Amino acid sequence: MNARTGILGAGLLLIERDLRLAFRRPSQVFNPLVFFLVVTTLFPLSLSPLPSQLRDIAPGVLWVAALLSSLLALEALLKSDAEDGTLEQMVLSGQPVVVLVAAKTAAHWLVGGLPLVIISPVAAMSLGVTPAAMWVTAEGLLMGTLTLSFLGSVGAALTIGVRRSSVLLSLLVLPLAMPMLIFGARATDLAIAGEAASGPLYLLGALLVFTATLAPFAAAAAVRIGIE
Amino acid sequence: MLTAENVHLWRGDRHVLKGVGFSLSPGELLHVSGPNGTGKTTLLRVVCGLAQPEEGIVRWRGESITALGSSFFEDIGYIAHDAGLKGDLTARENLSFAARLRCVVTAAEIEAVLAALNVAECADIPARALSAGQRRRVALGRLLLSQAALWILDEPLTNLDTAGAALVLDLIARHVGTGGLALVAAHGELATRGGRTARLELA
Amino acid sequence: MWIWFHKLGSPPHFYRIAGRMTPWFAWIGGILIAAGVVGGLVFAPPDYQQGDGFRILYVHAPSAWMSLFTYIVMALAAAIGLVWRMKVAHAVAASCAPIGAAFTACALVTGAVWGQKMWGTWWVWDARLTSELILLFLYFGYMALRSAYDDQQRADRASAILALVGVVNVPIIHYSVVWWNTLHQAASVSKMARPSIAPEMLVPLILMFFGFNILFGAVLLTRVRGEVLLRERSADWIRAVLSKS
Numbered sequence: 036m037n038a039r040t041g042i043l044g045a046g047l048l049l050i051e052r053d054l055r056l057a058f059r060r061p062s063q064v065f066n067p068l069v070f071f072l073v074v075t076t077l078f079p080l081s082l083s084p085l086p087s088q089l090r091d092i093a094p095g096v097l098w099v100a101a102l103l104s105s106l107l108a109l110e111a112l113l114k115s116d117a118e119d120g121t122l123e124q125m126v127l128s129g130q131p132v133v134v135l136v137a138a139k140t141a142a143h144w145l146v147g148g149l150p151l152v153i154i155s156p157v158a159a160m161s162l163g164v165t166p167a168a169m170w171v172t173a174e175g176l177l178m179g180t181l182t183l184s185f186l187g188s189v190g191a192a193l194t195i196g197v198r199r200s201s202v203l204l205s206l207l208v209l210p211l212a213m214p215m216l217i218f219g220a221r222a223t224d225l226a227i228a229g230e231a232a233s234g235p236l237y238l239l240g241a242l243l244v245f246t247a248t249l250a251p252f253a254a255a256a257a258v259r260i261g262i263e
Numbered sequence: 264m265l266t267a268e269n270v271h272l273w274r275g276d277r278h279v280l281k282g283v284g285f286s287l288s289p290g291e292l293l294h295v296s297g298p299n300g301t302g303k304t305t306l307l308r309v310v311c312g313l314a315q316p317e318e319g320i321v322r323w324r325g326e327s328i329t330a331l332g333s334s335f336f337e338d339i340g341y342i343a344h345d346a347g348l349k350g351d352l353t354a355r356e357n358l359s360f361a362a363r364l365r366c367v368v369t370a371a372e373i374e375a376v377l378a379a380l381n382v383a384e385c386a387d388i389p390a391r392a393l394s395a396g397q398r399r400r401v402a403l404g405r406l407l408l409s410q411a412a413l414w415i416l417d418e419p420l421t422n423l424d425t426a427g428a429a430l431v432l433d434l435i436a437r438h439v440g441t442g443g444l445a446l447v448a449a450h451g452e453l454a455t456r457g458g459r460t461a462r463l464e465l466a
Numbered sequence: 467m468w469i470w471f472h473k474l475g476s477p478p479h480f481y482r483i484a485g486r487m488t489p490w491f492a493w494i495g496g497i498l499i500a501a502g503v504v505g506g507l508v509f510a511p512p513d514y515q516q517g518d519g520f521r522i523l524y525v526h527a528p529s530a531w532m533s534l535f536t537y538i539v540m541a542l543a544a545a546i547g548l549v550w551r552m553k554v555a556h557a558v559a560a561s562c563a564p565i566g567a568a569f570t571a572c573a574l575v576t577g578a579v580w581g582q583k584m585w586g587t588w589w590v591w592d593a594r595l596t597s598e599l600i601l602l603f604l605y606f607g608y609m610a611l612r613s614a615y616d617d618q619q620r621a622d623r624a625s626a627i628l629a630l631v632g633v634v635n636v637p638i639i640h641y642s643v644v645w646w647n648t649l650h651q652a653a654s655v656s657k658m659a660r661p662s663i664a665p666e667m668l669v670p671l672i673l674m675f676f677g678f679n680i681l682f683g684a685v686l687l688t689r690v691r692g693e694v695l696l697r698e699r700s701a702d703w704i705r706a707v708l709s710k711s
Contacts, residue, residue, distance in 0.1 A: 037366040037367045037368060037410070038366060038367045039337070039365070039366050039367075040363060040364060040365060040366055040367060044363075045364055048360065048363055048364060049364070052349075052352070052356075052360050055352070055356070056349065056351050056352065059351045060351065115349075116349075119345060119347065119348065119349060119350065120343050120344075120345045120346070120347035120348075121347055121348070121349055123313060123341075123343070123347070124341070124347040124361060124405075125364065126313075126336075127311065127312075127313070127336050127339070127341055128336065128361075128364040128365045129333040129334070129336035129337045129365065130333075130364060130365075131333070189627075189631055193611060193624045193627060193628055194611070194614070194624075196615060196617075196620060196624075197614040197615065200614070203607075203610055203611065203614055206603070206606065206607050206610055207607045207610075207611060207628065209603070210600050210603040210604050210607065210639070211631070211632070211635050211639075213600060213639055213642070213643075214635075214638050214639055214642035214643075217642045217643070217645070217646045218642065221646070221649065238642075242638070245638075249634070253627055253630070253631050256627055257624060257627050260620060260623045260624055260627070261620075261624070262313055263308075263313060263314045263315070263620065274617065275616075275617060275618055275619075276699075276700050
């Protein structure tokens with residue numbers, strides 16, 4: 036008998052597999068990013084191109100756009116694996132489902148959330164956000180998108196058996212994501228005004244730690260229900 | 264070593280499994296048969312531990328599989344209706360991932376299994392481009408590499424040509440012949456190659 | 467004590483006991499609410515700041531409290547259903563959701579009416595109303611998830627996890643909304659402030675709180691009995707019950 040693969044090894048193996056799959060379908064990675072930029076453009080078009088007014092709405096626009104484009108990509112977290120039977124095979128491998136779910140969430144964020152954080156200064160700049168504030172926004176989005184990935188993993192796991200679940204998924208995840216939205220937008224707001232944004236950023240961090248520790252357990256329970 | 268006692272399962276109002284019981288020892292194959300819709304897949308999934316019965320108990324080596332948890336999973340290999348392969352990954356990548364998730368496997372072992380299953384030539388083709396027979400064989404490779412004692416196969420011969428079916432039956436026979444257990448659901452006949460075979464007919 | 471608990475989990479037993487308890491809950495709750503209404507509308511003096519407009523508090527405050535209480539009951543029932551695999555517990559959770567949503571909507575509507583009377587706008591984004599709105603979304607999400615599944619068992623268990631995730635998040639959502647609200651406080655300080663409480667004002671309020679709670683019990687038990695009938699429709703004991711009545 037060969038030696039059993041450890042938990043960490045299993046997690047890394049799964050992350051590597053998901054990254055490999057993501058690179059074979061680059062459009063799935065780019066589409067949410069383009070969506071983010073497009074949504075950001077909608078607001079100057081529908082409101083006003085005046086820099087002073089844009090700076091007022093910039094925090095809200097950036098965070099809502101990031102939220103919506105992250106939601107778009109969430110359905111793909113578990114759906115494909117559930118449909119071709121690989122999800123149940125992973126559960127049957129005997130590795131803890133919590134680790135499997137956490138690994139998939141991490142991979143999902145690396146593919147979706149991290150590029151969004153990297154590209155956020157571009158969107159921020161188009162809305163007249165100052166460089167210092169851009170940095171704060173990126174920091175906030177780093178924590179926010181990661182929190183959203185974990186929250187989303189629970190929603191995705193709960194809707195495994197549901198066809199065309201993207202709207203339901205958004206309906207479930209959005210109310211839970213509102214605290215993150217409040218703190219993140221506030222951080223950007225403070226930074227634009229030139230004040231210290233550490234308060235909201237710490238709150239975002241606390242939210243991230245809370246979600247990241249608890250969400251995988253809820254998601255794992257939901258996965259087990261979903262593959263019955 | 265595998266026993267099921269009085270397993271009942273309802274799906275909503277439908278009484279799918281009505282007090283199913285059986286016993287399977289090493290070196291034996293149990294052919295679960297019955298028309299479509301009689302609960303063959305459901306029974307297999309209950310034995311896997313994926314579905315929970317309302318009543319009854321499944322035991323592996325004397326202990327309930329719910330109590331055993333993940334250590335039971337280490338002893339089984341399951342192939343569902345779909346082969347459980349990712350369409351965008353090649354056969355080799357699929358096999359490598361599935362095997363490595365369970366235990367440490369060398370590249371040489373993977374190549375050996377691919378060759379033994381006659382899929383070495385298509386090892387670098389994405390799984391969605393493979394035929395049903397080739398996909399089924401790659402899935403079996405997963406079982407071979409995992410060295411699982413109990414094989415649980417759901418309709419392993421559907422969509423296979425005669426050569427493919429023969430290969431699958433050969434592998435099952437070899438597994439059972441070396442002391443393994445096999446639980447196979449098939450609604451038709453199963454041309455087994457000797458060895459001890461029992462049959463469970465689900466009404 | 468555990469025996470009683472597990473007996474309650476048996477659908478026919480629960481159906482009988484709930485049927486016997488419901489009239490008591492309904493009458494006591496109804497009387498308390500009637501007393502509260504009379505006390506609140508007639509005997510309580512008008513508030514020196516808000517005049518007679520504050521009286522809507524007698525419906526608004528209990529509704530808001532019940533909307534939260536119902537969610538907690540729902541989450542508790544969901545947890546029991548998950549851990550003990552009890553169908554009756556899942557039926558209780560399923561029945562709570564529409565009731566909780568109704569209480570939340572009631573709180574929102576009475577809040578809006580109050581806002582219109584006091585400050586001329588039909589909606590204000592103050593902390594409490596916004597929290598209630600998000601709670602309403604949580605209820606809708608729960609009911610949407612339930613209806614998305616055809617298989618009753620999966621609907622029960624998936625929505626149970628959602629209820630538990632929700633109940634953990636409710637305090638977080640509430641406090642983040644309060645925090646958000648204090649940041650953007652315009653001229654209005656504590657828009658939904660309770661008026662300075664005189665005893666004649668307080669007693670009807672307490673009566674309403676208890677009355678709502680107990681009436682909720684009656685409504686919940688009735689709904690659960692209906693839910694149990696629906697779920698067990700093919701069981702034998704149903705026929706015995708229906709042939710008796």
